[in-house]
Amino acid sequence: MDGRIFGLDLQLGFDVIFQAIAVFLMFMLLSYLLFEPVRRILEERKNKIAGELDQAAADQEEAARLKKEYEDKLKNIEKEADxxxxxxxxxxxxxxxxxxxxxxxxxxxxxxxxEHEIELQKARAQDQMKQEIIQTAVMMAGKIISEKISAQEQAALVDETLQEMSDKTWLQE
Structure with a gap:
């Protein structure tokens, strides 16, 4: 060895170039087999997240619209209830x-x-009173007359009394 830490020769150059090409090919192969699917998965996930964010924003706008609609309905319900x-x-x-x-x-x-019933009762009472007065008058007159008057005079007197009573007494009421 001539004092160098490692020896540079043509074989080492070919080995380095060969290893560089092998690493490059391996990188290309791994890139195609591993990195590309990972990139695709990451891109799909990015698109999915963006879609979910857009959907969340749309849902939030829809929720705000529905909230306003429900508040309006509540106001209308209060008016309708009133x-x-x-x-x-x-x-x-x-x-x-x-x-x-x-x-x-x-x-x-x-x-x-x-009032009609009272009038009827009043009329009945008046009729009863008339009958009682007549009976009383007849009895009294009968007693008085039987002692002093004949039967014909008695009949004439009763007729005259009844005539007077019906004309004067009952017309007053």
Missing amino acids: AILTEARRKALRRKEEIVAEAKEEASGILANA
């Missing part, structure tokens, strides 16, 4: 007025029937 309550109150008041009117009508009918 309208329904107002309509229900109006119907209840109308029904209340109908019930009160029916009750007044029924009460007036009951009062009219009661």
Whole structure:
């Protein structure tokens, strides 16, 4: 050895070139077999992630639109509920007025029937009183007359009394 750390000769040059070509070919082969599928997988994953981000953005926009739509519906529901309550109150008041009117009508009918019944009872009572007065008058007159008057005079007196009672007494009431 002549003092060099390693010897450079032609064989070493060929070996280095051969190893460089072998490494290059191996790199090309590995690149084709391993690196290219990995790049494809990474590219697909990148596209998938980009698609998912786009979908997420679209979903977020859709969610914002739906939220606004639901908020609008909630506002409309409150308005509709107020309208329904107002309509229900109006119907209840109308029904209340109908019930009160029916009750007044029924009460007036009951009062009219009661007044009619009172008039009938009053008329019956007057008829009964007439009959009792007549019976009492006849009995009294019979006692008085039987002692002093004959049967013909008695009949004429009863007729005259009845005539006077029917003309004056009963017309006053």
